Amino acid sequence: MSTSAINPVISARRLTVGYKPKPVLKGLDFDFEAGHFISLLGPNGAGKTTLLRTLSRHLSPLAGEIRVQGKPLASLRAIDLARIMAVVLTDKIAPPLFTVFEFVAIGRYPHTDYLGRLGEVDRNAVISSLAAVHAVDLAHRPFADLSDGERQKVLVARALAQEPQILLLDEPTIHLDLKHRVEVMAILRDLCRSKGITVVASLHDVDVAAKVSDRVALIKDGGLLDWGPPETVLTPEAVAGLYDFDKAEFNRHLGGIELRGDGDQGRAFVVAGMGSGALVYRMLAKKGFAIATGVVHTNDLDWYVAQSLGADCTSVPPMAKVNGSAMVRAAGQMAECDFVIDCGFTVGPVNQANMKLLQSALTQGKTVFSLREGGLPSLTKSDHNRSIRCDDAMQLLDALDRFSARNELHPKALEA
């Protein structure tokens, strides 16, 4: 699996990495292009860290060759390599009595004199490294007092102080809160885009990786499963295979992972469309309901979410009017469901038929939970009892809970 780049900054040929005598990854061939953001994805223990440690020369390859900027990695002097490549590791380091400035200044190592004295150039480099990670205001804080997120930014700044062309990071967002996770990823992306630094990072968030990476490498089962742009590599099947997903699916269009429910809490028919159903689907999946839905267009957000959640989805092509055959199929699905939810979609010329679907649900004697503003217009008085108006998701949840309790919608529990 090789993609030849015009200007490879790191290239590996028939590379085997691991700890003697046991290889972890075998037969790797890849070229990392200068200025690219490269993510290594894979389950824990797949060998992402082992590969990074080999690229940074902390481990010797068991076989094969690595070249950095065309020169064999093994032949580079430590000090020369340090001017090309910097690393951010997962080790918890807490050197005592260092200010952030002093800590980052240690990164000037390959550029300072034999005593490590800082010149004007070095001081400016330290400050601009801190600026690149939005941490200039931390300069005088003791390093040991930083929060996890601040520490991670400062670790990146220390690496930048080496003025590297390649930055290797091992799980740079692990243990970080959401704010810092987003911030660190944005910083890394900016380094890549504006400074042209080649960033190689092992990541555990496949959705984040898909959004920032130029190339992703899928690492599992002792080798490279696939390698290329995330847009082509990160298919739902590839991601499910990579992480052995069972009840989840990665959706490229939504850029996230949808978690499927067990579907053993009863069956819901959701009348949705125009994006009104996405949140309702997720809520139902979370609660463990099986989902059928219709009729939605195949370019609708609802369609993507329903697909990823494994719902029985009746659909029509984009812009098409909801027609007879789709209606028949949807009505059939609806008949098998325990209750119906009206997501309160906007009614337009192409989806008027969905309103008819809801009316027929009432006539069939189904209970309909409606999120529609003002409720579902009822035809007869008896309909009124079965149409339950919910003003928001909270009320819908409460209504569903009451409904489940009253009707004992636990088929599996009853069978047992």
Added chain:
Amino acid sequence: MTVSERALNPLSSMTWRRPQIVFTLLTGLTLIMMVLNVGIGSIPFSPLEIWQVLVRPEDNSTISSIIWNLRIPRAIAAVFGGAYLAAAGLLLQIYFRNPIVGPYILGISSGATLMVSFVMLTTLTVGWSLFTPFISTLAAFAGAYGVMLIVLAIASRVKGGVTLLIVGLMMGYLCGAVTAILTALAEKEKIKGFVLWQLGSFSGFKWNEIGILLVFGGGILVLLYLQSKPLNAFLLGEEYAASMGVNIRRFRLMILLCACALAGMITSMAGPVAFIGMAVPHMARLSFGTSDNRILIPGACLMGALVASICDLIARTVLSPVELPLSAMTAFFGAPIVITLLLKQRVKL
């Protein structure tokens, strides 16, 4: 004022002021302690008397003899001993990335003691003429390096600071056991000298021993100071240090050779001295407020010199004319400091 100026200015003034003050203080106190060490004793001398002896070295009076041959070598030995043990402790703490190690804890002193006991307790077979500082120094080196090699071999297999401490303690016990057996088998007149040596003392230093300390120890310290840049990088751990361009293998070897040489040299001449190597680097770190080894190497040496001088003065004056063992003094002094540091969580195991 730009952002970078704001960030730089307070720093440049802050980091350089405090070390200078502490250096001046420590140097002054150490010099005062040296004068006290020369002046105080069974026959006290005033600074004026000392000065007169110093400016007229050719005088053959008893006073001159006591000052030149007993008091001054001892005062200088305390200064060198404290400085070198502190430097060795600092190196080992960085090397093992463990704040609580020192030459004594890791068994280096015990190894040196064991080898010296071979020389001191079994010299009858070889002859008195061989009992020179030179051979016991070599023996101490051999013992220090031997134990260090064993500790290293075990440390490379197990991770974790506590394990390392236990390995060091066990090495200490093993060496102690062999030493005890040798003591039991040795002739009585040998034992007294050895037991006294084992308690640790800066007494009885000859000028030629001071010369050895000055030339070899001084050389090692200069070498170490030139290594303060990689030592600083090593504070971040081996992998970071390597990624910044430190030649790890060469560096590791050099640090251990230096630490064992310094500790072995002092142990061979003054006996095993506890706690200075462990506690003084912490005292230096806290009083200088930095982990920067460009400041800490000379800083820990000065602090060690001061502490050893104080301990030696107390050891020989408190119950005068009985001289208390030096290691007892340093333990009284060092153990509470280490416990306090641990309780305040300034250091972590």
